Structures are given as C-alpha cells and as structure tokens.
Amino acid sequence: xxxxxxxRQPSYICTIADQEEIKxxxxxxxxxxxxxxxxxxxxxxxxxxxxxxxxxxxPGITFAMLSKELKHMELNNLVLRIEDPDFPxxxxxxxxxxxxxxxPLVENLITWGKQHRREISSQL
Numbered sequence: 001x002x003x004x005x006x007x008r009q010p011s012y013i014c015t016i017a018d019q020e021e022i023k024x025x026x027x028x029x030x031x032x033x034x035x036x037x038x039x040x041x042x043x044x045x046x047x048x049x050x051x052x053x054x055x056x057x058x059p060g061i062t063f064a065m066l067s068k069e070l071k072h073m074e075l076n077n078l079v080l081r082i083e084d085p086d087f088p089x090x091x092x093x094x095x096x097x098x099x100x101x102x103x104p105l106v107e108n109l110i111t112w113g114k115q116h117r118r119e120i121s122s123q124l
Contacts, residue, residue: 028105031076036061036069038106041099044079049092073099 032038036058043057055066070093073079078099084090 040069044095
C-alpha cells in the first residue's frame with residue numbers, strides 16, 4: 001500500500017526548503033520586473049550608451065520612464081552612470097559586470113517564454 005502512495009505523489013521540480021529561499025527568487029524578480037527593465041538592459045548591451053540613444057532603441061518609452069528605470073538600475077548596481085568631467089552634460093550608461101551575470105538567466109527566460117507561447121497557442 002505504501003508503494004502505491006509513493007507512485008501517486010507528484011514529483012516536484014522545485015525543492016525549496018523554506019520561505020527564505022523564496023525571498024531570493026522574489027528579489028531577483030523585483031530587480032528584473034517591469035515593462036522596460038530588460039529592454040533597457042538589451043539596448044545598452046547592444047551599444048546604445050547615451051540617454052537619447054537608449055530611448056531611440058526602445059519604442060514607446062518616455063524620457064521620464066527611462067530616467068526612472070536608469071535610476072532604479074543604478075541603485076541596484078546594474079548600470080553605471082559615467083559623466084565626462086569636462087562636459088557635464090555628456091553622460092553614458094554602461095552595464096556592470098554584476099548585470100552581465102544576468103545573461104544566462106535572461107537567455108533561459110527567453111527560452112522558457114518561447115515554450116510558453118507555443119504551449120498557450122496550442123491550447124487555443
């Protein structure tokens with residue numbers, strides 16, 4: 001009888017032992033959450049380093065929203081704001097090494113997102 005119960009129990013992919021572990025995942029999602037965060041990272045990664053260049057590479061983003069996103073990302077050590085001391089209005093943004101550690105995660109999210117769209121569209 002006991003072996004039957006073991007067979008019926010679902011196998012779990014996630015082996016989170018306690019609520020503390022979930023908080024780490026929530027922290028990561030908080031930092032990456034939002035409509036504009038990943039597009040800003042991708043724009044900077046692809047070579048847009050000045051404020052207007054970044055804005056041009058992200059259709060639909062306003063200057064106010066871009067400013068808010070860049071400040072949030074700077075606080076979370078994802079981007080560096082670099083001012084030219086000779087030309088104070090000459091500002092560039094660069095991704096930090098810390099931000100670059102997100103690349104494997106972003107690639108996995110893209111892969112999962114593609115699979116998810118296929119899954120959902122096959123149910124329609």
